[in-house]
Amino acid sequence: MTTVYVSGLHCGPSPSAGVGTARAIRAAFPDARIIGVDYWHGSSGLHHEVFDALWLLPAWDYLDRDAHANDIRARLDEGAFFISTLDLEIRWLADTVGDHARLLVPNLCSLQPTLKPARSLTELLPFAVPETLPLGCRDAEIYEFCRRHSWRCWLKGPFHDAVFVADWRTFLSVRDVLERRWQSTNLFLQAHVRATEESICIAAYEGEVLAAIHMEKRLTTAEGKTWAGRVIALPDCLLAPIEILVRKLAWTGGAEIELFKDRDAKRWLNEWNPRFPAWVYGATLAGFNLPAQLLARAQGIAAPPTIAAGDSFTRVVVEVPVRREIGLPLPAEPDDVGFASASKYGAALPELLRALEARPGNSPAAETHPPAPFDADTRADLSQVDFADIKTPARVFLPRRADALFRRLTRQMTKPEAGRATPVGAYSIKTAPYPEYIALARRYGMLAECISQAEVQTAIAAGFSVGEIVLNGPGKWWPRSRIPQGLHALFCDSVEELHAVASAPAIAKVVGARLRLPSIPSRFGIPVDEPDTFDALVDAVRSLAVGVLFGVHFHMASSAIGVSRWWDAFESVLAWARAIECAANRRVTALDLGGGWHPQDFLALDIDAALRAAEGVLPDLRWVLFEPGKALTQPTMLLATRVLEVRRSKGRIEDAIVDACIAELPLANNYPHPIWLRTEAGEWCGLSRGRQQIHGRICMEEDRIGCNLALPETLTPGDILLIGDAGGYNRSMAYEFGRGR
């Protein structure tokens, strides 16, 4: 009689594959003795009737792993087979028990290339691979990756866990949670692919594919787990490359290849799981019994034929009686929300991963990098500051760096030779309404973009003429004063405002509308997502005096929505501008493209492409206003702070308190801020990634200035830190708090 041990029995919303595997084996081998293996007595599959016996073990961190390995080896030697459906257990079995003819899991060499993100597999498979980034990279690189992928990224654990991160704050908290859970820095980001999901499942023995199927997910749970699907034999075009890969890997066991299929029918590799999927019995119902094929091949016998009940399967929830000898876990105490005990993986699997990674030659910890060193301009600027006597917290303006940045960014906005529309830079006063920046804006020929009359007065006081001012925002008339006439441009935030402005044609050369685009949530601008509101806008545009030029404005921070989504929004605004032209019979002569740029993204912005696209849609376009926004100011100021206290636990540094706080750095957790420590020699040493935090001086829980940092054990009260990217809104939105006044 065949004896098979099958592990991984939990059948919760995110089920393991043990029960499905066992049911498939039972369907082909009714007389087999199937023994269920699990490490948590709450695993619901323990109670399934498919199992003849159970081998219930303590959780992994209470398990004597050597004894367990010996037990498994002994049972294999006695003639039993072992099929694991737990990813980490498979790796442990491969590592500890090693090759055995009846251990039906891949060996370590087979597993190595399939470890997430498994990019090398796509060299042999006809699948694209979503872009990934290891979390050992600098925060600046991670931030760039997220912006580039329009904040549609998954933060993934080394074996399980994938959390969608849509902003930096979420990223920070998820990274913290996952790094603590897995105690590993081998996490990575993966770009989201907008696609439907499908899977390939194989059974293989010593590099030979025994069976391969394709499953199209038809229903999924809220967690994205398969609930229903359609199963077919794997088409030859996919089978052939998989056979080559499986042969190369010398794979034994089951495997599930998770794929995305996008709208262009392009397939992307998501993950290669080294086991059968939980829906494997669904495939059996469709006529493909992969566990039976594997077991038969390992015994050297032919697999019994499988009768198909159809080509699709679905799951139903059923109750089963609890085995008295197992029972149920006690109810959780109120408010005791233990993640791990309720999961299929159990609390101890991360512990198992640590043990495996600690072995020589196994997955070295990801390398972490300190922030990039200062450039020459910054070094020259810093050399002018007396840090020995600096009264902290203090803002450090970088005049050379700022000048260089203004020069570079404004040079980008030169008119292309053949173009009709002129690109014009506009300095957003609100980002940094300070003389040193406004003077640079004037020096480099920018317009002043204001959102209030107070800002208009600031711009005029700094030397801008009224004709060089662009007025925007929902409260642009505050505080009430004499309305300036002859503005360069004025963009209305509502239909009501547009009607009101229409009666004052001398107010601006260009009068326009800020648009609220349908697909991007915002409280600003005129909505156009209803035909009636669009008509109201069109009526208001028609009411503008003939001599007034018409323009369109949109403002959505590219750093928040991402670069590719910004281009989508840009194309969208062109379409709306064209729609207004058609409906109002009024030409659009000016486009104002709002700010929110990261300097790196603005430098990479293809302004020529934007101009060409705009001119292609709007033939009478004369000006395109680009607002680099915080790109001009954010990186040109640092915040100097002193360490007040260094806290230690178990003899090791845990965190530090500094004399700056989120009142001086209000966007501390909205985007990454590189931090440098001043050494005794007066050099600046960038802080790498680590497990320590830097907290601010005030009594607010969220006053965290830096997280996941490697603070040197030599850190001492009085040491000076420099926090980068502290200009722009970090200065203009700073507030008085905890200063005793």
Place this chain on the structure above:
Amino acid sequence: MNLVVADKETLRGWLEQPASELTDHGSSCCAGARAWLLAMATSYAFRHTDATEIAAPTFLAQRYKWGPTTWPIAWCEAVRAEAIDCGVFSALARAIWSAQGVECYGAQVMLLYGPQTTVHWRRRWAGQPGSFNWIDRDLVYHEVVIVVVGGAAEVFDPSDGHWLSPAADAGYGAVVGIRSECPKALAWGRHTLAMDQWILTVPGISW
């Protein structure tokens, strides 16, 4: 499968029905409505974010309820309607794709639902002036859009916001017949669609 459409008159109507077209008042009301729809479609295309060549106008199914339409209906009325029928959905989707340079055509399908469902739809459409008799006992007539991709057909159902699968030829809502308005023959899965000919996708079906 052996289905029979009970009402020959109904079937004849389906066989002769061309893809629905919206009327145009020839004035700014309809011009504005078209401009609005195309701009809406651009706003939901996400060409750069998704890096896909053809963006299906799935926003239509999210924005409009499916329900009876009084025909004829003009552009300026259609975009303002709360509920539109499959003919309007198809016309809007075709207008969007055509403006985006995507080769697309009207198409009609017969879908299998059964009397437990069709009785409700018949009641909802009863007395609707100017509505087309699209409901029979087991089958219903439905308008969709064919997009030509790489010389083959892909069939989009804008009422539901889904691409139809040529393999889904059984079960609730299965496509049992399809007619294309594309002037050239196109493959759709294992089927070949010829212009203006109803192709039965289920073996054994008859009427």
